[in-house]
Amino acid sequence: MMSLKRLLTLIYTRNKEFVRDRSSLSWNIIMPILIVVGFAYTFSGDFITKYNVGIIEQDISPSSLNSFLTTRYVDFIKVDNIDNAITKVQRHQLGLLVDTHNLRYWINSDSADGYFLEKILLSSTKVKLEKQTVSGKEIRYVDWVIPGILSMNIMFSALFGVGYVIVRYRKNGMLKRLKATPVTALEYLSAQVISRLILIMIITIFIFYSTNFFIGYAMHGSHLSLFFIFALGAISMISLGLLVAARITSEETAGGLLNLLSWPMMFLSGVWFSLEGTNPVVQQLAEAFPLTHVTTAARMIMIDGAQLVDVSYHITILVLQSIIFLFAGAFMFRWE
Numbered sequence: 001m002m003s004l005k006r007l008l009t010l011i012y013t014r015n016k017e018f019v020r021d022r023s024s025l026s027w028n029i030i031m032p033i034l035i036v037v038g039f040a041y042t043f044s045g046d047f048i049t050k051y052n053v054g055i056i057e058q059d060i061s062p063s064s065l066n067s068f069l070t071t072r073y074v075d076f077i078k079v080d081n082i083d084n085a086i087t088k089v090q091r092h093q094l095g096l097l098v099d100t101h102n103l104r105y106w107i108n109s110d111s112a113d114g115y116f117l118e119k120i121l122l123s124s125t126k127v128k129l130e131k132q133t134v135s136g137k138e139i140r141y142v143d144w145v146i147p148g149i150l151s152m153n154i155m156f157s158a159l160f161g162v163g164y165v166i167v168r169y170r171k172n173g174m175l176k177r178l179k180a181t182p183v184t185a186l187e188y189l190s191a192q193v194i195s196r197l198i199l200i201m202i203i204t205i206f207i208f209y210s211t212n213f214f215i216g217y218a219m220h221g222s223h224l225s226l227f228f229i230f231a232l233g234a235i236s237m238i239s240l241g242l243l244v245a246a247r248i249t250s251e252e253t254a255g256g257l258l259n260l261l262s263w264p265m266m267f268l269s270g271v272w273f274s275l276e277g278t279n280p281v282v283q284q285l286a287e288a289f290p291l292t293h294v295t296t297a298a299r300m301i302m303i304d305g306a307q308l309v310d311v312s313y314h315i316t317i318l319v320l321q322s323i324i325f326l327f328a329g330a331f332m333f334r335w336e
């Protein structure tokens with residue numbers, strides 16, 4: 001039977017051990033802050049010129065639009081969902097959106113790119129186009145990437161802070177000594193999950209608000225919803241770390257497996273770039289990663305102002321993954 005006193009003692013001991021490890025604590029805090037500041041500085045200037053035009057229909061009847069569609073230095077992007085495309089115009093991700101079938105276009109009244117692209121469009125065609133005006137502030141790259149950076153930091157802290165530590169304990173015989181005590185495997189694993197979850201959330205909240213004070217992120221959703229997603233994602237990835245460390249006795253093997261999991265997740269989960277337009281196989285593979293669902297849900301809350309019901313699909317996946325990883329890890333766990 002689980003003892004609350006033993007569980008609290010294990011949580012307190014693990015937290016104290018982590019805080020005393022100054023190098024690990026500093027790395028968990030300093031690295032994501034440096035990444036955020038670096039991206040904010042790199043993409044803060046006006047020196048990056050980019051012209052993107054969304055095209056709703058590629059097959060057009062008026063040939064006079066062909067002149068515009070062959071304009072140099074403009075990237076014409078075919079879009080399927082008109083609502084999503086209009087949202088991108090509002091966010092300055094598209095300078096112009098043109099419906100070549102219904103002869104209309106959308107422009108952001110606050111967009112400098114849109115102003116020049118409209119001039120080119122009207123001067124290169126003789127047909128009359130219906131103008132639709134939208135407005136909205138620009139979503140900077142740092143606004144888009146911050147959910148992924150925070151999620152990535154959670155992933156590394158969860159996987160290596162639990163999986164690698166348990167393997168080290170097993171190798172140096174600490175787990176063998178704990179087996180001789182009244183502590184059960186369920187108590188020990190639960191303490192690892194709760195302890196790491198508390199530390200991850202404290203660090204995540206500190207990083208978010210400390211960097212937000214200087215940069216000012218776009219935050220259109222609820223802070224509580226955002227941190228709920230981060231907490232759920234942390235539980236899922238902590239459980240994955242427990243599964244990896246369930247039986248392994250070699251720190252080198254554990255490090256290799258954790259890197260094998262973390263690096264593909266970091267590059268294929270939409271942390272640094274959007275997966276739109278990538279190979280469908282890559283998109284399907286990304287759906288298997290907890291990091292994909294944490295990043296996507298957090299980004300929807302911060303940028304789109306989504307509520308928890310709007311990200312229920314990602315919540316469901318994270319809950320199912322947490323249950324599967326945790327029960328599989330507990331079933332396979334061994335002290336020695």
